Amino acid sequence: MRQIALDTETTGMDIESGNRVVEIGCIEIVQRVITGRRFHAYLNPDRDSEPRALEVHGLSSEFLQDKPRFADVAAEFLAFIADAELLIHNASFDLGFLNHELRRAQIDLRLEERHAVLDTLKLARELHPGQRNSLDALCKRYQVDNSSRSNHGALLDARLLADVYLNMTAGQGSLSLDVASGGLNAPVVDHAVPVRIPRRLATADELAAHELRIAAVEKKSGAASMWRQWSAIRTWSRPGLVRTGNVPNLHGMWDSLFAETSSLPEQILMLRGVTQRKFKWQNAS
Numbered sequence: 001m002r003q004i005a006l007d008t009e010t011t012g013m014d015i016e017s018g019n020r021v022v023e024i025g026c027i028e029i030v031q032r033v034i035t036g037r038r039f040h041a042y043l044n045p046d047r048d049s050e051p052r053a054l055e056v057h058g059l060s061s062e063f064l065q066d067k068p069r070f071a072d073v074a075a076e077f078l079a080f081i082a083d084a085e086l087l088i089h090n091a092s093f094d095l096g097f098l099n100h101e102l103r104r105a106q107i108d109l110r111l112e113e114r115h116a117v118l119d120t121l122k123l124a125r126e127l128h129p130g131q132r133n134s135l136d137a138l139c140k141r142y143q144v145d146n147s148s149r150s151n152h153g154a155l156l157d158a159r160l161l162a163d164v165y166l167n168m169t170a171g172q173g174s175l176s177l178d179v180a181s182g183g184l185n186a187p188v189v190d191h192a193v194p195v196r197i198p199r200r201l202a203t204a205d206e207l208a209a210h211e212l213r214i215a216a217v218e219k220k221s222g223a224a225s226m227w228r229q230w231s232a233i234r235t236w237s238r239p240g241l242v243r244t245g246n247v248p249n250l251h252g253m254w255d256s257l258f259a260e261t262s263s264l265p266e267q268i269l270m271l272r273g274v275t276q277r278k279f280k281w282q283n284a285s
Contacts, residue, residue: 001030001031001032001085002028002030002083002084002085003028003029003030003084003085003086003087003118004028004029004080005026005029005087005088005159005161005162005165006024006026006027006086006087006088006094006158007024007089007094007154007155007157007161008021008023008024008025008094008097008098008154009021009022009053009056009057009152009153010053011045011047011048011049011050012049012050012052012053013052013053015097015100017050018047019045019047019050019097020043020045020046020047020070020097020101021045021070021098021101022042022043022045022057023041023042023043023057023059023154023155024039024040024043024073024098025038025039025040025153025154025156025157026038026040026080026081026155026158027155027158027159027161027162028080028084029087029165032166034159034162034163034166038155039077039081040154040155041067041068041073042059042063042064042067043067043068044064044066044067044068044069045064047061048061049061056151057151057152057153058151070101070104070105071104074101074102074107078107081111085115085116086111086115086116086117087162087165088118088120089119089120089135089157089161091117091118091119091120091121091122092119095111095112098111120164120165120168123168124138135157135160136149138168139164142163142167143167144160144163144164144167146160
């Protein structure tokens with residue numbers, strides 16, 4: 001299997017503000033081995049980086065002024081990633097910018113339609129719910145040396161991402177024993193044991209930061225946010241269980257959800273997804 005760990009640096013966070021890609025870094029992985037093949041390009045975005053972005057990657061307009069434009073390297077980039085699964089941390093951000101650059105270069109394709117994409121941020125959140133899952137945090141968790149990362153750089157970050165991904169997914173292969181022959185062929189019997197998953201509640205600072213973010217969105221849009229429109233304090237009861245908290249008014253969705261989860265044990269403590277830690281399961285008293 002061929003995979004490409006991919007990262008970009010940009011002039012800012014928003015495509016709508018005219019921001020562009022200034023660096024692309026790709027690292028090749030074949031059969032879970034980093035091969036040493038790579039693609040790397042600095043790009044002239046024909047604009048200045050926003051101050052915050054410049055602090056992150058340190059790529060000044062003076063440094064980038066003699067670099068190629070995306071259209072000049074697009075064919076080489078697409079050839080390098082051809083037929084590979086893309087590994088991207090927070091994939092929607094990088095894919096959004098790369099697809100935008102492809103459109104500007106009059107190349108009619110979307111990368112996620114041509115390639116399988118694995119978002120390593122989503123994978124990390126599934127493996128480590130309630131914890132920090134930035135690339136730096138994952139490097140620390142998996143003991144990947146990132147001491148040279150004084151600034152973000154697409155090629156360096158792609159290499160770190162490749163190492164982190166291989167550590168995160170280590171041990172996914174199955175090992176089984178043939179009891180009769182002493183070989184490795186018989187299936188392993190997995191005895192599932194209910195596990196109480198610890199809940200991480202938002203701190204007061206996190207709640208305050210969240211409220212400030214919602215308020216900023218509402219100020220910019222001039223209307224109540226979808227978060228507030230959907231939030232309603234409700235209590236839902238089912239035999240042996242009570243659900244409390246801010247629950248979106250999604251009507252029939254919950255009926256089908258309860259039907260699908262009715263066979264699960266009462267050890268379920270949290271339902272993630274729509275409300276992100278805003279309600280919990282408790283044994284009914």
